[in-house]
Amino acid sequence: MENLIALLIAAPLLGAAVLLVGGRRLDAVGHWIGTFLSAASFVFGLILFADLLGKDAEHRTLTQHLWTWISVGGFQADVTFRLDQLSMTFVLLITGVGSLIHLYSVGYMEHDERRRRFFGYLNLFLAAMLLLVLADNYLLLYVGWEGVGLASYLLIGFWQHKPSAATAAKKAFLVNRVGDMGLSIAIMLMFTTFGSFAFGPVLSHTGDTSEGKLTAIGLMLLLAACGKSAQVPLQSWLGDAMEGPTPVSALIHAATMVTAGVYLIVRSGAIFNAAPDAQLAVTVVGAVTLLFGAIVGCAKDDIKKALAGSTMSQIGYMVLAAGLGPIGYVFAIMHLVTHGFFKAGLFLGAGSVMHGMNDEVDMRKYGGLRKYMPVTFITFGLGYLAIIGFPGLSGFFSKDKIIEAAFAKGGTEGWILGGAALLGAAITAFYMTRVMLMTFFGEERWRDRPTRSPEEPSAEPAAAHQGGAASGHAAAATGEPHPHESPKIMTIPMVVLAVGSVFGGAFFSLGDRFLHWLEPVTGHSEGDSPLSAATVTGATMVCLVVGVAIAWAQYGRKPVPALAPRGSLLTRAARRDLYQDDFNHVVLVRGGEHLTRSLVYVDHTLVDGVVNGTAAGFGGLSGRLRRLQNGFVRSYAVSMFGGAALLVAATLLMRAV
């Protein structure tokens, strides 16, 4: 049965190869090949899942050794896969949601002449992501890690003719580089500390290793997670990544790739458990990011960017949970899965709205769309209820558990983290309600006006049409939009995801199914919460109501202005992503420029000076010594005689000494 594991990866990899190498002759069927192979991988996943369920909890780990990749002295790297409950969960999420999004993309990308390539990249992404979660050692994981980075880069910049998309792709790649550096350093540290980077040896020897080393490894892993999962301080790329086609935002930048950081931390749980300082850093990063993302999400008028802020914030919850140790690991993953459903659903809904609105992304130019796109409205609405944690839906179960676990951390830390998580829940309710109200309720602000006001050109539609992309309504691009429901091939995946958003949480939580499933891998312990579960749930409900109420007061009761008001200081800061880019520019870009300039100066004057000086010195010496060679035998003989005398004298002297 374990031989099936390689097929999980092989199917989408084959798809990527066929689609990217096959060329134009596959244009007609390429998207179906890609979708089919993605679905095939999902089917393999289901078969393996059934197999795992058939075993008892302790024996649900399958490994498949393919070949020895590198073997040099004590350095051994194997291509070995490991399928346990944790990776199984990811496999089902990745291939399941991935297949739905493939299906959706068939419709969404219908008019894009590079659709075949798009599916090739999507398949490449699936293969790399599966490699990431199935690897049995950190080096192989790193291959997948870089692979998803590459796929993300290619897909963000898929409409590369748009400068904004090309820049966003580059930005994502560069910021991720910083995180990747952390992962590579962590792997090197593991090798020097444990003599190996396979999960088995590394994770089972944390007990007999100094805490300092483990803390260093943990912090480097956290840096890697920050890069991939867009956590503060490496969060700046995620908002710009929305330049990619919307299915990409749904699959890569909401449901799967951005959660790789959470996977990394949970997988390396043994290291973090033994390094409390690193764990504390993880919780701090998670708490800061969940507030950061939520605040940014409140101020964005671009529907995708608002959702991106929300993604950042929700992953902040997961990272926070992962940082709590065994009391949080299971809930981090559970929230990851439910979030995968509802956030992918929300993004697909946003894509559907854009599809019907000539690719307009500014929510101030939406309004009252519920009548025109009922399916989108309902599925989006269910996703909305799920994410704000409406009782009974997915988010309610998973987020509530994380808040509980944060309080259960105990002490002042517990209060601060729990408080942050609660506050985050309130803000989540606020910004999601805002999105909902601005899009589907209120007056129809798109009437009697072009979707793009001349003074505020939105790059995406224009460029999308240049590439023949996304919308089939090029003629109407500058006129009044005609909102309409999307075709079935797009709405069906949305419906399926909405079902998951509604029932997933309850299914996982009732009878602690998910806890029992994952516990053998991650371990679990009950915290010592100062508050009862009911109190926490009650407080969360209060926050929820407050958030929704404020949003209603601001956006439901009075009409939404078509142009954004100036807003408070915080709003303006949040619109600029809390000055993340300005900060990076001042500190990193300008600092880097100063550093390189001074290094170049040092190189030119000092280094070149020393090098050229040395060369000139040897040249001069050479010229001088050369004069000794004057061509006269008598001088040569004197030199020999002197040499012989020295030789004899030195030999005698050596004896005397």
Place this chain on the structure above:
Amino acid sequence: MSATAVHSLWTTAADPISKIDAPKIEYGQLSPTLIVLGAALVGVLIEAFVPRKSRYYAQVFTAVVALCAAFAAVVALAADGYGTTKAHVAAMGAIAVDGPSLFLQGTIVLAGLVGLFTFAERRLDPQAHGNRVDSFAAQAASVPGSDSEKAAVKAGFTTTEVFPLLLFAIAGMLVFPSANDLLTLFVALEVLSLPLYLLCALARRKRLMSQEAAVKYFLLGAFASAFTLFGIALLYGYAGSVSYGRIAQVVDGTVTNVDPALADTMGNDALLLIGSAMIVMGLLFKVGAVPFHMWTPDVYQGAPTPVTGFMAAATKVAAFGALLRLLYVVLPGLRWDWRPVMWAVAVVTMLGGAIVAITQTDIKRLLAYSSIAHAGFILAGVIATSKDGVSSVLFYLAGYSFVTIGAFAVVTLVRDAGGEATHLSKWAGLGRRSPLVAAVFAVFLLAFAGIPLTSGFAGKFAVFKAAADGGAAPLVVVGVISSAIAAFFYIRVIVLMFFSEPKAEGPTVAVPSPLTMAAIGMGVAVTLVLGVAPQYFLDLASQAGVFVR
């Protein structure tokens, strides 16, 4: 005086005489040397009896056959185990037949064969009066520029004596590293040196320069020989013997049955130290170590280029062989005295050769200084005083000798109206005009510089490793610094050849006969084989790295 007394006098006098054993000479084991010497004598006879027109062919044929046979003999001896298990001292203690001997003899014979190819090249110089000519003077005895010289050129004379001279020199070189007593060492030294002095004087073009070089070489060589001979006398005074084994025993203090007549001087350390220093000085002169190197650039530049190539390669092999045997067999007990001195010599040799080479403008002088720097690198291996030291030096010498002959063979190809164009400025842009020749020369330069995948790297690595293991790490540091300096001027030539604009009336590259092509091809092949897959040869050198005592 009674008859009985006379009788007894006779008997006492006659008795020891009847006990003198006939000297036992193992002709088979000395066959490489004997074949070459015999062929040299045949060459003299050819000069005397064969008509002038056929001499060239007869000489080349004889020499090639002799060298091939000698190499076969070396291989046969080595295969028979004389390099390892059957190693012993032959010819009444005069010649050692052991691993280093056979390895170096094989190297010298092959280098001699390749050198012979360049000697026999007759297509590079334009034909003189319808006769093909080689690199050597038409008639050595005629005064340069005189009428008799012109007559000799017109008559199509060639100095075919170079072939027997070459064979004599090779014979001397074969004995030099295997000499096992000081007298044999000295005889071999002279046998190899005198033909070389002559050969240096025989250039066809720039004859005055060639003759000047020969005279300088001869004077300084004689000067150095005098030191050596004096040193030999002092060592004899110290040990009462010229035999390597016996001297070593006296140095170690393990000697028995001292001759009472020698008891006074024997074991006088001053004699030992001064004597050995002087012999070592004579050998350092031959390898071209600083400060005994000053003949090298002048002689390398003035001598006919085939002679330079041969001499730079084979002399160095032979002289380092002799130096190794002297230091490892005769003077190991003295190593705490000679090692520091040799350290100093190695350091100044490496640095001196590399530094002065920077400002050279003549390719032959450049290669001369390069050979000095390489002598320093090899000395670093000698100083290791370990089995690895011996084998690394053997390997280095094998690789280096072929690179050297090949490089000088390339020099013979680049010509203008005045013969070989040796000034570096004329080599500018050679890579554009003759990419193949320039590429081959670049390979040799990279090997000199010790770039990986060439024999130079493998050799230098082996030598430096042995030196570092032998406790001479500072020497290795100096060696690496010198290599860096040396890399500058090697690579500068490559840059000159490939990245400079060719000059308008630059030199042309002559198309050689298969002889020179074979010499260059063998140089490239050995350089690459020893660079890419050195292990077999390192093992071979390692097996051969034990001296018989």
